[in-house]
Each structure stands twice: as C-alpha cells, then as structure tokens.
Amino acid sequence: MGHDAGTVHTLRLVNDSAYRARLVADPKAVLCEESGHHPVQDFAVEAVEQRDDTLVILLPARPEDGEDFGERLTEVSQRVYDVLFSSGVGGFLIPDDGLKWVLRDIRSSWAARAASEE
Amino acid sequence: MTEPYRPAGPRYEGTPGPCPTGEDQDLEAALTRRAWADPAFAARLEREPLEALASMGVRVRPGITVQVRLQRRDTLYYVLPPAKRPDEPDRREPVNLMDLWRSGDNFVWLLPERLKTELLAMRRSFHQAQAGTDETRSSHGA
Numbered sequence: 001m002g003h004d005a006g007t008v009h010t011l012r013l014v015n016d017s018a019y020r021a022r023l024v025a026d027p028k029a030v031l032c033e034e035s036g037h038h039p040v041q042d043f044a045v046e047a048v049e050q051r052d053d054t055l056v057i058l059l060p061a062r063p064e065d066g067e068d069f070g071e072r073l074t075e076v077s078q079r080v081y082d083v084l085f086s087s088g089v090g091g092f093l094i095p096d097d098g099l100k101w102v103l104r105d106i107r108s109s110w111a112a113r114a115a116s117e118e
Numbered sequence: 119m120t121e122p123y124r125p126a127g128p129r130y131e132g133t134p135g136p137c138p139t140g141e142d143q144d145l146e147a148a149l150t151r152r153a154w155a156d157p158a159f160a161a162r163l164e165r166e167p168l169e170a171l172a173s174m175g176v177r178v179r180p181g182i183t184v185q186v187r188l189q190r191r192d193t194l195y196y197v198l199p200p201a202k203r204p205d206e207p208d209r210r211e212p213v214n215l216m217d218l219w220r221s222g223d224n225f226v227w228l229l230p231e232r233l234k235t236e237l238l239a240m241r242r243s244f245h246q247a248q249a250g251t252d253e254t255r256s257s258h259g260a
C-alpha cells in the first residue's frame with residue numbers, strides 16, 4: 001500500500017525514535033523544514049506526546065481583552081473533548097482561527113513538495 | 119486580563135450561570151477558572167501538575183502522570199500518537215487523525231483508553247466534594 005507524505009511522516013513518528021526525538025525537540029523547525037514552508041507569521045508549535053501512563057489536559061485559552069470572564073468560562077468549561085486513544089491518534093489542536101491557514105499552508109506545501117519529488 | 123467574575127446577590131442553582139469563586143461543581147470549570155484568574159497557579163499546574171491538582175483536592179492514582187498545558191492562541195499543538203515499543207515491529211497501518219479547530223474554546227483531555235475509569239473517578243470525587251460543601255443543594259446519589 002502506498003502511503004502519501006503525511007502518512008509516511010506520522011508512521012515515522014511512531015516507528016523512528018530518533019526522528020521523533022528530533023521533532024519533539026523543535027517541532028516548528030522540523031515541520032517547516034519538511035514542508036518547505038516557513039510562515040512569516042509569528043507562532044509556536046508544541047509537541048504533545050501520547051503515552052500509556054499519562055493524562056494530558058489542555059486548558060481553554062484565556063479570555064481575550066474585553067471578553068467577559070464569566071461568560072467565557074461558562075461556555076468553554078462545558079465544551080469538554082475527551083480523546084481516549086488505544087494505539088494512538090495524531091493531529092493538531094488549533095486554538096485560534098488566526099493559525100488556521102498557517103497549518104493548511106504548511107500541509108499544502110508539504111503535499112506539493114512530495115508530489116514534485118515523485 | 120479582566121478581573122475574575124464575582125457576581126453580587128444570590129448564587130445560581132441548577133443553571134449554567136457563573137458560580138462564585140471556589141464553588142464550581144465540575145472539575146473542568148474549577149480548574150479553568152483558577153488557571154485563568156491566577157497565573158501563578160497556572161504555572162504551577164504546568165510545572166508540578168500532581169501537586170497543583172492535589173491543592174484543589176484532586177488526587178490521582180499512583181503511577182499515573184498528568185500533564186497540563188494552558189492553550190495559547192499563538193501556538194499549534196501537535197499531538198503525537200505513542201511511539202512503538204522498541205521490541206515491537208514497525209507499525210504499517212495509517213494512524214487515526216483528528217484536528218480540533220478553535221480548540222482554545224475547548225477543555226481537552228488526551229488519555230489512554232485504559233485510564234477512562236481514572237478520569238471518571240477524578241470528575242466524580244471532585245463533584246462530590248463540591249456538592250458536599252454546598253449547603254443549599256440537596257445531595258444526589260450520583
């Protein structure tokens with residue numbers, strides 16, 4: 001079965017401990033390097049590893065300036081998303097729409113690069 | 119950052135309105151409120167999560183690790199499936215994927231399926247502890 005570049009990358013993260021360690025150490029650098037896309041926008045990437053003995057909590061982002069604390073708290077604390085994995089699930093959490101197209105552009109660039117290397 | 123919300127007048131019962139500080143009945147609401155209102159506590163949650171949770175009365179079974187992050191709007195969180203064990207053969211099946219857009223509006227738990235009873239226990243024991251100290255609410259068996 002032929003895998004596309006994204007699938008190959010994800011399987012490498014599972015199977016290749018050196019590759020995984022490199023990504024975990026600097027996820028933004030590895031993603032930009034692999035995809036060939038270096039966004040001008042200022043942003044960070046954090047790797048969140050799933051482990052057999054670990055519960056990870058990602059708290060909702062703080063209210064923005066001018067937002068009502070109580071209203072936001074009520075809304076977001078009722079939007080709870082439980083992800084229970086067995087062999088694992090990968091992907092992204094994108095806290096804000098401001099980074100939506102940054103991620104999509106990284107992916108487009110990656111796919112285009114992979115296609116041109118075939 | 120805005121001030122923590124403190125309503126004047128009576129508490130709210132049975133409605134999803136804001137609760138006075140310290141009386142959120144659900145673990146997620148209480149944790150979120152405190153992390154937002156108290157940057158030192160948020161830092162402690164990230165640095166020494168078990169101790170910070172214990173200070174809120176949340177205890178976790180020994181041998182289980184908890185990791186907490188407060189989502190930042192300028193950050194993408196790249197969730198990695200578990201690494202294969204060194205003795206395992208290479209995995210070949212494509213990994214399940216999920217993307218959560220506007221995840222900053224969500225409280226997200228990532229945990230192995232086998233720890234689901236632990237999550238339920240954390241929620242239940244927190245809820246019962248809060249309900250037990252709430253004088254005006256009758257205690258339900260749940």
